Amino acid sequence: MKYRKLGKTGVVVSELALGTMYFGDETSESEAFSILDRFTEAGGTLIDTSNVYVGGESEEIIGRWLAARPKDITNRLILTTKGRFNPSPDVNDSGLSRRNLQRSLDASLKRLGIEQVDLYQLHASDMKTPVEETLQFLDDAVRSGKINYIGLSNFTGWQLQLMVSTAKTMGVHIPVTLQPQYSLLSREIEWEIVPAALHNNIGLLPWSPLAGGFLSGKYQRGSNPEAATRAGSEKPLYQYVSAEYAGSERNWSTIDRVTYIAREIGATPAQVALRWIADRQGVIAPICGARSLEHLNDNLGMTNVVLNDEASKVLETVSRPGPGGYPYGEFGQWQRDRWMQDGSPAPEPVVDKGSEHPLGCKK
Template sequence: MKYRKLGHSGTAVSELALGTMYFADETSEKEAFAILDGFTEAGGNLIDTSNVYVNGKSEEVVGRWLAARSGEVADRVVLTTKGRFSASPDVNDAGLSRRNLQRSLDGSLKRLGVERVDLYQLHASDMETPVEETLRFLDEAVRGGKIHYVGLSNFTGWQLQLMMSSAKAMGVAVPVSIQSQYSLLSREIEWEIVPAALHNSVSLLPWSPLAGGFLAGKYARGGEPDAGMRAGSDKALYRYVSGEYAGSDRNWATINKVVSIAREIGATPAQVALRWLADRPAVAAPVCGARTMEQLRDNLGMTEITLSEEQTRSLEDVSRPVPGGYPYGAFGQWQRARWMQDGSPAPEQVIMQGSDHPLG
């Protein structure tokens, strides 16, 4: 396992992060413990969760694992969680206000059973709350020892720059990372977000690096996904991923290229897709939400392969981004709707009620 600095911080993180969105839901606690053990035994140290993953139960599972592995293993973990959304119907239990972030952070610390988290990420933007209010709270949390670093997630390029410039002007804690959707099938962040991240020495922590499993090479064009596969689920997230990717000639051409290169080098398609992504500018660690030990072992294999310049170039050529994707498609539409006040659902309603626009 190789390690990279997290943004402009002095903390090193493994080149692969473990996502825990499915812990306590599709992944039992026993299997989650085995996955966490396998990840850390392989040298992985960056573990990602959120206060809204399975309504906080994911954090509880991670917390019980940390308690059971107290000592050297737990001390090596670079722990990250997120705040912004909530399962509560209360009007103030969402957004980036001081009130909501305080409650969210305290709740996460309690569920995780820790006094602090290494990286606290804002799960999405909130243009109804002054950025100064959000940034001051985060700085106080850093000074108070509740978090070590500040991160962002699902921010557009200009929103990232707004947070960075405002934090520097205020003399408060400056974000070190941004978690965005990024994969061979979703490269639109390269237009603005990646340049902004590079300019500000901010690390990318890509979510959905395998495009909901499509880049694992398990799907056939025109076929029906197996019920055990993500695209075969009847959940909103999987319907969204399936509908977003399956209808594009470009995406199928990309998958075919990934499969071809995997055969050339004796790897799996998932390993090729992850290796390509991990080698992209500004990327610190793709966040892989392994649901099983088999998936984890497959994902970890990316640390043992390399891609030639020719192979990398061929993947980039076939997967060039096209207008209309994240964050300018569905994700951008609800943001514009909020600004235009046209009655479209707020992002927290999208998350909690289920829709065609889920966030990672």
């Protein structure tokens, strides 16, 4: 496992993060324990959850796992959770108000069985609450010892800049990470969000780096997905996302190239896709939401994969976002290319443990 700095902090985390959204739902507690054990055995340290994942059950499972494991294992982990949404129908049990965030954070800490979370992320923006109120609460939480660092998730470029600029003006703690949707099939954040993050030295923690499983190679053009897969699920959200991915010829062409490169270097499509996103500018660690131990073992293989310049260029070209209109046409493409060339380089690994015999991509 290789390790990278968590944004502009002094903390170092594994280059692959473990997502736990399915713990307690599609992943049983016993399977979740096995996944957590395997992830930490492989050197993984960054574990991501949220107060609304399975109504808090994900946090509770992680809390029980933490309580049952030796301190020499749990003390080296970097735990992240999120606040903004709540399952309660009460009108005040949502948003980024001090009231809601304080209650949400306290409930998360209780479920996790800890007194402090390493990274507390705002799960989405809330334009009804003054950003000053939100930032002041987060600063107070850092100073009181309940959280170490602040992160954002699902923020647009201007919303990210508003939070950072306001925090600087107020003299309070500034966010250090952003958790956006980002993959070979979802690159639109490169228009403005990535440049805003690079400008502010904010590290990226991409969610859905395998595009709902499409980049694992399990789906084929024109075929009906199996019921056990996300694309074959009856859940409306999965059906919507899957239809969006499946309806693009660019996406299928990208999947074809990922599969071809994986075959050439003796890797799996998922490993190639994860390696590509991990090597993008500003990315700290893609979040692998493995539902089973088998999925996790496959994803962990990305740490030994190396993509040469030719393979990276092929994937960059075939997956490039469509032109769109102004300012995302030729003008936007010019700006995007400038940012991707002149922006901060991908973080260099600071530790390399156990990654022997890296795979090289054939030309």
